[in-house]
Amino acid sequence: MARPSGRRTTDHGLRLPAAAVAEMRDHLPEVAEHAVTEIIEQVPSYTDAFSGPMGARIRTAVQLALAGFLSLASGRRGADLRTPGAPAVEGAYQLGRGEARSGRSTDAILAAYRIGARVCWREMSSTAVEAGMDGETLAGFAELVFAYIDELSAASVAGHDDESALTGRVRQEALERLAQRLLDGSSAESVLAACERAGWEPPTTLTAVLVPAAQVRPVLGALTPTTLRAIDVPGLEDDALLLVPDVHGRRRTALLRALRDRGAVAGPARPWEQVRTSYDRARRARLLGLGADTSDTEAHLPDLVLTADPDALADLRARALAPLADLRPAAAEKLTETLRAWLLHLGRREDVAEALFVHPQTVRYRMNQLRELFGDALDDPETVLALTLALGVPPQR
Template sequence: MPPGPREVSDLELSAAAEAVLRARLPSIAELTVAAIIVEVPSYTGALSGKMGANIEKAVRLALGRFLDLASRTKGDDPSIPMGPAVDGARDLGRGEARSGRSMEALLAAYRVGARVSWRELAAAALEGGLDAAALAQFAELVFAYIDELSAASVAGHADELATTGRVRQRHLERLSHALLTGAPADAVLAAAERADWPPPRTLTAVLVPVDQLRKALTPLDARTLQPAEDVPGLEDEVGALLVPDAPRSTLLRALRRTDAIVGPTRDWLQVRTSYDRALRAWRLGLAGDTDEHLAELVVRADEGALEDLRARVLAPIRALRPTTAEKLTDTLRSWLLHHGRREDIAADLFVHAQTVRYRMGQLRELYGDKLDDPRTVLELTLALAARG
């Protein structure tokens, strides 16, 4: 078991350093909480209401007890300063579990809090006259102390989930299952009530590799649902998330470092349609925003029909030698996309405009007047739009 803060340092603060640090405690606590609110999205809005008061109280208590610990003299009972702070950290962890915030969000808050509080404490300690050697001991004590509080909060979080939290999690999983299997609206509403989950206006389905789920969950709303099992159509290596009331740009930015595919945003009771589209996109090997892949999703909705269409409308070209067929196929696709503008086609294919003219002559020989027929043009466009 690693040593706690009482064992790692023999630091004794001078009266001057202690005075400066105690005077700075309120502002350090305020800066620490503000940084957590800004940098950990799950805590956005937490400064208002009961949760904000709980967070500030926990930070003030932790910093005050830290100074009690740092300013003790040799021979003092080392157990007195730590007890209330550890109990407070454990209670904070329990409260975070009850609020629905994940362990990842809690640990992210501790990382931000450790960085900001150390920066401010170090500045105050230097102002109070601490020399370099004492500052190193001070740093060791700060981080050992925060490690102990973090461990206590994690234990409290786990204890809460092991009791009431675990029951609620089962209800949340049943709610997710009801949403994704098309259960009647009254059944879904009853499941949401049992899970103590206030329905949002919208939900967005997100699919992400299971080894990236933690990374994906950390910046998301604490109300995000995570279907655990019996998800229709989902493979073992893929996890699903149902994200409430997320502005699309914010959600995409939060997931930019993952391989997630994001379905359309829907009324929360219609999230199954978002999930179905995300699942189709995943199976096609797409990533990112499904709104950016609508054309490909439409064209490839029936792969068998698409292959039959390609075989029929491209039959005149496929009868040629492979190299010639490839060049003419590329030229035909560019001709369709650029509405026959020869210079644009030449630039797209990196060939001379006369080459484009020659190839289009070949295509006219193969297709004749059909290249002027709107139905044929539509079929060729569809056949070539999602060409692999």
């Protein structure tokens, strides 16, 4: 088909009057100015961003993008008018990355593109009509203009997403390094510098929580986003270590609720720079097999205290229970259990019998045996203290 004189056509069948293209190109600076002005008026987050040098760069970018489109629309052979050229796409992509670094969301970017597209089309279509573009061509031109801008906005969103992901990874790595500093005994200056690099505001307290690897995601979902996760902590195999800010006092109840039935162990709340002590206690509780009934190490303080030095506890048991050493093992075990119950129940025979599932007379008989073996020592406060400590935690079988 012969092409009418003075018109350009593309593979999509769009035919643009050369005069209209030239006229629109002449008005691009004004179009860009009007678009940016309206974006500033309608998207508050851009009010300051588009002032000064940034505004000038945006106006130039709008002009270049539209000029690139007009170059395609005016007859570059084989061109797909819906697809911007590489420079325009790269510019839009970098714009999206810059927006992410500035802290603006993709909603703001897309709003700016919608407003800019509307303004650009209003101005360019008026120019095109004045230059003699017919209705059918104008409709096709509109479709391609908006498809082109859609492609640019998609490139900006991709840039925003990529920058956000990169920033997220960088910050996550900084947070992991901070957690490491908190645990490895680094100086206060080093820890504070790590806080600043990670953009992490120090809390009042931190609580160390050991969580099975399979439970980390649901637990993190129930905790504050400022929770730190320590990576590659020596001594941990199947657990992850979380450092949870400000769950001291009444807030601890909410923490324990989030950990319920997840096999986790929570250390005590400590001043944030001393969180290593919280981790040490949680790890000891885990090694001792505590936490089957509750994730709270505070519920196991006697066990933790009495097992702090296993060798000392073993020596104490041996010395305190020396009067039973010559008995047969079965007899020694029964008397040891009775003595322990007697100490814990403050000598109340009925309570001791109930705890041991025996008759009160059996308790009386066994206590007579114990008094024969220990003599007056069972009335000595120092001996009672030693026996209470020795028998406070049942021996590991």
